[in-house]
Amino acid sequence: MQEQYQNRLNELKKYLENQNVDIAIIKDPKNVFYYTGFNSNPHERFMALVMDLNKGNQYLFVPALDQEIAENDSFVKKIVTISDEVNPYKVLKDTIGESVQTIGLETKVISLYQHEQLNLFFTDLNYKNIGDFISQQRMKKSQEECSKIQTAIHVIEKVMAEGIKKVKAGMTEQDFTAELEFLMRKFGAAGPSFSTIVLSGEKASLPHGSPDQKTINQGDFLLIDMGVIVDGYCSDITRTFVIGEETAKQREIYEIVRKSTEAGVNACKAGIRIGEVDIAARNVIKEAGYGQYFNNRVGHGLGIDVHEEPSVHENNDLIVESGLLFTIEPGIYIPGYGGVRIEENVYIDEEGNGKQLTSFPTELIRIG
Incomplete structure (x- = not known):
C-alpha cells in the first residue's frame, strides 16, 4: 500500500507542476485518505494535505487531537498539528512562507470563509481547480x-x-x-x-x-x-x-x-x-x-x-x-x-x- 500512496502522490505532483501550481491544499477528508491513508472527519477543524511544489515538501495538517493517529496511519510523515485556539491559516502561512502565487484547490470543497482566510494570509493569489483531476484519478x-x-x-x-x-x-x-x-x-x-x-x-x-x-x-x-x-x-x-x-x-x-x-x-x-x-x-x-x-x-x-x-x-x-x-x-x-x-x-x-x-x-x- 505504501507504494500505491507514493504513486498517487507522484501523479498528482506531475499534474500540479504542469499547471504551474506553487502549493496545493487538499481538504476533502476522503481525498486526504486517498493520498495518505489517514482517515478522519475533522468536522469544523482544519485538516489538509498540503503539497509545497516550491520547496518539494508534503505536509499533513491535522487537529492536535488527531496527532497520534496521523503519525501512525499517514504515509505523509511531516505532520503539522493545529490546536483549537490558533488560526490554522496563520499556521499554514508560517509553515509554507509567503512566496506563493498560485494555489491549487478543490473548488467544490472550499467554502467562502476558507477562501477569505486564504486571501487574508496570502495576498495576490491565483487559484486553480484541482478537484476534477483528483476525481478522475480516484475514478x-x-x-x-x-x-x-x-x-x-x-x-x-x-x-x-x-x-x-x-x-x-x-x-x-x-x-x-x-x-x-x-x-x-x-x-x-x-x-x-x-x-x-x-x-x-x-x-x-x-x-x-x-x-x-x-x-x-x-x-x-x-x-x-x-x-x-x-x-x-x-x-x-x-x-x-x-x-x-x-x-x-x-x-x-x-x-x-x-x-x-x-x-x-x-x-x-x-x-x-x-x-x-x-x-x-x-x-x-x-x-x-x-x-x-x-x-x-x-x-x-x-x-x-x-x-x-x-x-x-x-x-x-x-x-x-x-x-x-x-x-x-x-x-x-x-x-x-x-x-x-x-x-x-x-x-x-x-x-x-x-x-x-x-x-x-x-x-x-x-x-x-
Missing part, C-alpha cells in the same frame, strides 16, 4: 481497491440475508432499519456508507425516501437500499421484496426492473460510451411502457465515497475503461402505488469485461 480503481469494495459488498449482502429474516408485518420501517444497522456493526463494518433506506408500500415510490414510523404491512413492496464502509471503502446494494403474496402488477413491475438491471450489467465493457449502459437499462423499462416512472440516472461510481465519478447517465460520453467501478440501479417508481429498484455493483476488469461484484439473488423473494 480508476486498482485491483486492491476493488478487493476492498468486494469485502464491503460481502458484508452488506450478509446483512441483507440475515436482516430479512427479522422482518415482520406490523414492524415499523425505523425499527427494521435499526436491526439492519446493528447487523452492519456486528458483521465488521465501520458503519453505514449512507443513511439506510427502508421503504414499504406506497413509500417505495420515493427513490431517496427516509424510513419512519410507517408500519410494514402485508402486500407491501419492501425496498431496502443500504451499504457499509469497510477499511475506508463503500458498498451500495438495493433489493426489493414483497411482504406475503405479490399481485400480478407487482410481479410485472418487478420482472421489468430485474430485466433492466440485467441489461445494464450485460452492457458493461471497455470501449463504449458509459451513457450506453444507462440506455441499455432504460430501454427495457421504456419498451415495457413504464419509461415515465424512471426519471433518474442508472448509476454512479463507487469507492471511498458512496457517490463518485463516473455519473452513469445517457448523455455521458466518457469511454468505459479498465478500473471503473460503478452501480447499475434502474427502478420503476409509481407515485401513490410503490416502486422497485434492484442494484448491482460492477467493475471493469483488466481485460475490459464487466465483472459483477454483487451476488445477492434478484429473483422476487416473498417475506412472511
